[in-house]
Amino acid sequence: MTDTPDLTAASDQASAPQLTSTAASARPSPLAPQHVVCALYKFVTLEDFEALRDPLLAVMNEHAIRGTLLLAREGINGTVSGSRAGIDALLAWLTSDPRLAELDTKQSLAEQAPFLRAKVKLKREIVTMGVEGIDPRHTVGTYVEPKDWNALISDPEVLLIDTRNDYEVEVGTFAGAVNPNTTAFRDFPDYVSRELDPTQHRKVAMFCTGGIRCEKSTAYLKEQGFDEVYHLKGGILKYLEEVPEEETLWQGECFVFDERVTVDHQLRPGQYDQCHACRLPITEEDKQSERYQKGVSCPRCYDKLSDAQKARFAERENQIRLARERGEAHLGMDAVAQMQARRDAKQQQREAARRAALEASKKSGEKS
Known part of the structure; x- marks a missing residue:
């Protein structure tokens, strides 16, 4: 459950040994998809959450589970995908811990793997509100x-x-x-x-x-x-x-935080695509716009991106294309996207520091 679109991020959902939704209950498509998508969460005190990261990631890799799980002192949250047997094995491992014995889960089916890699991240909150003292374990609607x-x-x-x-x-x-x-x-x-x-x-x-x-x-x-x-x-x-x-x-449709982008009332992938520059959902009409360039911009973000950013995104898209031609599509796409995300984050930090320095200098000049 994240706040901004991120193909590698955890979504806004849940998981249990007594599954609240199973593959049998999820509405199957005529193409009999092989990937089970499982969203899970639980608010529970995990004092040792940092120590859980490596063994949890090992279990995900052992069973070819992809997606992102967030761990914090307040609990666990995330969305993953894999085979039926793989998801069952992951849930069995999680719920063997008495603290996670009643995970909240929702499951659906996908024809293609919606995630590229397995990740376990350590966080301050499993869903970020930024308000101290809000604890659903004690007070909730x-x-x-x-x-x-x-x-x-x-x-x-x-x-x-x-x-x-x-x-x-x-x-x-x-x-x-x-x-x-x-x-x-x-x-x-x-x-x-x-x-x-x-x-x-x-x-x-x-x-x-x-x-x-x-x-x-x-x-x-x-x-x-x-x-x-x-x-x-x-x-x-x-x-x-x-x-x-x-x-x-x-x-309408429901936005989900993975490569399906949206799902319809049958929980099948919807009609929306995603702009890989701003990560927002886009329609076929958006993709006909002069402001749309795959991986570079869309009508929503065109005016918000600098020429330098567009140039970087264009180069990223070119590297993704080359990786795909070499048969390295998944790893190449994910690695390039992560490198670019880190570069963008650093650039934003530098810009923020520069603005702060200018503001401080301006205030200092006014005082003198």
Whole structure:
């Protein structure tokens, strides 16, 4: 569950020994896809989370599991893919630890591997809100099963809030949901302080992709004095799995944090592609734009990128093409993307330091 699109990042979901969604229950496509996609999370105290990293990564590699898992003192979160046997082996290993015995999971099927590599990352939070003291292990909203969700959000007294980022909401959301217009989950507390009032908004229902962001958003609202706070159990993905399409109140597709980009109501890959410059979802119409160049820019980011950035992205795309021609597509694409991401991050740090130095110099001059 991340805030910005990242093909190697963990998504917004969950996992258990008693699987909340299994391959048998996921709706199969006519092509009988071989890849099981499993999103998992649990808020639980892991004092030794740093020591879990290497053995967890070893298990993933042993069973050819790809994707990213996040570990923090507050728990585990991530999305991975692999064979049926591989996913079962990973879940068996995780749930052999009593602290992880009741992971929240959601599973679906994919025709192609949605991840390139196996990663285990150590974090301060497994989903970043940036507010100290918010602990879903102690305070959380009321869970609502997917079968009961329609009735709840049809109540005119209920304020329905989509806790996801703006680019996710654009792809699809529930009828009547409020878009907080956030670019990252850490923006959500500011939205609450500006727009919500516990004396006026007495019933609040929230949802996200797989449930994990709502664990924190509902806990945060409870801490702010909101009384009736509800949370779609299992998130959008569980709703799409369990609620028949003819009864759905969902509109559009659901953004997911992997190479599928979006899924439809049948949990099949949707109609969106992804701009590999800004990582945002794009349509076929976007790709017809003069501002679209594969791997370099799209209508959303064209004006936000410098000529130097576009040149770097063009070179990256060229290296990806050459790697593909040499039969090194997966490794080449991932390695080049990571190197470029590191370069971009360093460039941004240098720019921020330069601006800070200029600002400090300006203030010093004003004082003198």
